[in-house]
Amino acid sequence: MVDNVHSVAAPEATDEAATTHERLLVAAAALFAERGYSGTSMADIAERVGVRKASLYNYYPSKEEILMHLLRHGIQAWDEAAVGELEGDAPVGERLWRHLLAAVRFVGERPELVAIFRVAATQIGGDLGERAMAEVKEFKDSHRRQLEAVFERAVADGEVRPGAPADHAYVLRMFANGVVTSQLHACEADERLEEGRLRNLWDLFWNGLACEAPASEVTA
Amino acid sequence: MVDNVHSVAAPEATDEAATTHERLLVAAAALFAERGYSGTSMADIAERVGVRKASLYNYYPSKEEILMHLLRHGIQAWDEAAVGELEGDAPVGERLWRHLLAAVRFVGERPELVAIFRVAATQIGGDLGERAMAEVKEFKDSHRRQLEAVFERAVADGEVRPGAPADHAYVLRMFANGVVTSQLHACEADERLEEGRLRNLWDLFWNGLACEAPASEVTA
DNA sequence: CCTACCGATCGGTAGG
DNA sequence: CCTACCGATCGGTAGG
Numbered sequence: 001m002v003d004n005v006h007s008v009a010a011p012e013a014t015d016e017a018a019t020t021h022e023r024l025l026v027a028a029a030a031l032f033a034e035r036g037y038s039g040t041s042m043a044d045i046a047e048r049v050g051v052r053k054a055s056l057y058n059y060y061p062s063k064e065e066i067l068m069h070l071l072r073h074g075i076q077a078w079d080e081a082a083v084g085e086l087e088g089d090a091p092v093g094e095r096l097w098r099h100l101l102a103a104v105r106f107v108g109e110r111p112e113l114v115a116i117f118r119v120a121a122t123q124i125g126g127d128l129g130e131r132a133m134a135e136v137k138e139f140k141d142s143h144r145r146q147l148e149a150v151f152e153r154a155v156a157d158g159e160v161r162p163g164a165p166a167d168h169a170y171v172l173r174m175f176a177n178g179v180v181t182s183q184l185h186a187c188e189a190d191e192r193l194e195e196g197r198l199r200n201l202w203d204l205f206w207n208g209l210a211c212e213a214p215a216s217e218v219t220a
Numbered sequence: 221m222v223d224n225v226h227s228v229a230a231p232e233a234t235d236e237a238a239t240t241h242e243r244l245l246v247a248a249a250a251l252f253a254e255r256g257y258s259g260t261s262m263a264d265i266a267e268r269v270g271v272r273k274a275s276l277y278n279y280y281p282s283k284e285e286i287l288m289h290l291l292r293h294g295i296q297a298w299d300e301a302a303v304g305e306l307e308g309d310a311p312v313g314e315r316l317w318r319h320l321l322a323a324v325r326f327v328g329e330r331p332e333l334v335a336i337f338r339v340a341a342t343q344i345g346g347d348l349g350e351r352a353m354a355e356v357k358e359f360k361d362s363h364r365r366q367l368e369a370v371f372e373r374a375v376a377d378g379e380v381r382p383g384a385p386a387d388h389a390y391v392l393r394m395f396a397n398g399v400v401t402s403q404l405h406a407c408e409a410d411e412r413l414e415e416g417r418l419r420n421l422w423d424l425f426w427n428g429l430a431c432e433a434p435a436s437e438v439t440a
Numbered sequence: 441c442c443t444a445c446c447g448a449t450c451g452g453t454a455g456g
Numbered sequence: 457c458c459t460a461c462c463g464a465t466c467g468g469t470a471g472g
Contacts (some may be wrong), residue, residue: 020441034344037260038435042467054469055441063467093430111378121405122342124254160429163420171425177401200383205391208428209380210313240457262451274453275457283451 021059023049025073026112028066033115037067037123064128071120071132074113075139081106086146092154097202100176104198107183114184125187147172241279243269245293246332248286253335257287257343284348291340291352294333295359306366308399312374317422320396324418327403334404367392395425 018026031040040064060066060172085098090142107114118131139167151165160168179193179201184194193201222297238246247268251260262283266273280286281438302322340352371385371392380388399413399421406412413421 036258036342039343041465043465044331050443053467054443057468058441061468091325118338119307119340122256122338123259126255140337155321158431160431161424161427163424167417167421167424168429171395171421171429174398174402174421175391175395175425176398178396178398181397181401182394191326201391201394204381204383204387205395205425206428207381207430208426209388210427211378211380261449263449272458273451274459277452278457281452 020049020051020055024056024059024066025070029070029112029116032070032119033112034068037063037119037128067120067128068131068135069117070113071135074110074116075135076105077113078106079139079147083143083146086150092150092157092159093206095150096172097199100179100202101195101198103176103180104183104193104195107180108192111184114180118184120167125178139215144169144173240269240271240275244276244279244286245290249332249336252287252339253332254289257283257339257348259284284351287336287340287348288351289354290333290336291355294330294336295355297330297333297358298323298326303363303366306370312370312377312379313426315370316392317419317426320399320422321415321418323396323400324403324413324415327400328412331404334400338404364389364393 024045024094028040028045029046034040035044042056043053045066046056056066060069074087082102083097085102086095088095090098117136120136123129123132147169148165151160151168154160155162155165155168179198182191183193244265248260251264251268254260255264262276263273265286266276269276276286280289301378302319305318305322308315310318337356340356343349343352367389368385371380371388374380375382375385375388399418402411403413
């Protein structure tokens with residue numbers, strides 16, 4: 001087990017000037033993201049790294065452990081990139097906007113790491129599936145609790161519409177998840193969001209799609 | 221090629237009283253959803269169906285064609301379940317709410333079919349990936365255009381906050397995608413949304429998280 | 441980091 | 457719908 005590689009180098013590092021271990025992680029992340037876990041063979045990874053398959057086992061004892069390492073690394077990197085934005089004394093709408101912006105930037109810069117979450121979530125049964133799911137669940141729960149705390153204070157301070165903070169947190173998470181997921185699939189700059197438009201979308205979301213004037217009673 | 225099976229029977233039909241072809245589709249959908257495309261072997265499917273592997277090739281010429289059939293079927297079923305709700309003369313907020321409700325009910329009843337979208341999207345490279353992606357893209361574009369048309373009228377009628385209809389549609393799609401995706405992973409009734417709460421979440425989303433009173437200027 | 445190799449399983453076919 | 461089989465590839469190991 002190797003524990004002195006705490007970062008997965010940026011994709012550019014695949015080409016040159018990176019340790020074999022770093023190139024292993026970059027290659028594995030990209031391949032898992034492209035083809036899924038089962039769709040990627042150790043030989044595929046080795047070919048991209050430029051070594052023989054057996055050499056990979058000097059760094060990780062199994063394919064499973066490569067995925068688990070990437071998953072833990074992805075969670076940590078996402079935490080560092082986005083979670084801090086929730087703290088501070090700025091208006092809650094501003095903190096949440098910066099949180100969303102950080103998340104969208106993260107997926108733009110490291111899409112393979114975000115894709116690992118999806119890959120892990122796809123493996124529902126089996127040993128690997130349970131281990132991966134436990135890691136993802138802990139991460140999601142932590143994020144949810146953090147958002148709920150943010151909204152609890154915001155509701156108390158009258159900064160947001162009255163209601164259950166858990167509901168506010170849920171609505172925000174669903175919107176942010178949708179945006180991040182859509183950006184994950186839009187790798188080819190095909191429908192990448194530029195930040196000006198993202199800000200417009202955020203304002204529309206934050207203030208609501210409904211007309212400001214009280215709408216006529218819904219005919220349910 | 222068989223074309224007289226237009227439906228994938230409900231999961232209960234796996235047990236008894238269904239043609240082999242129907243059970244094949246049910247088993248394949250469930251297994252692809254659980255383990256992914258590459259993680260599911262023809263032998264796995266055959267075992268669940270209760271026949272030998274070679275017999276499956278009487279119904280589809282390849283594993284790829286099973287996935288493509290399920291993908292097309294899932295798209296059609298989703299269209300039938302949710303798209304019609306967008307039409308009519310009810311207030312736009314009510315039509316969109318019914319659309320979301322139909323989508324959430326659909327994922328609750330047929331999660332394997334919704335999961336197929338994700339499985340297909342995971343296969344990025346290769347023959348299968350391109351064919352599946354083309355099908356999904358056509359479906360998504362059609363849904364996007366439909367929502368944009370809905371919002372174009374709603375903006376013109378002053379039923380929603382002024383702005384670009386494409387932005388309204390984007391915000392709604394991101395929220396709905398997030399909700400459906402979260403329900404997809406919450407198969408174990410662990411955090412299934414009941415419809416009363418979903419309605420509360422919808423109202424919060426539709427009217428906006430922001431306080432109704434004009435918030436103080438954002439300190440950007 | 442390599443060559444050489446392991447048993448198991450892969451998608452698919454032949455032939456009935 | 458079955459038995460029997462194909463070449464290819466799988467994750468992983470031995471030994472250096």
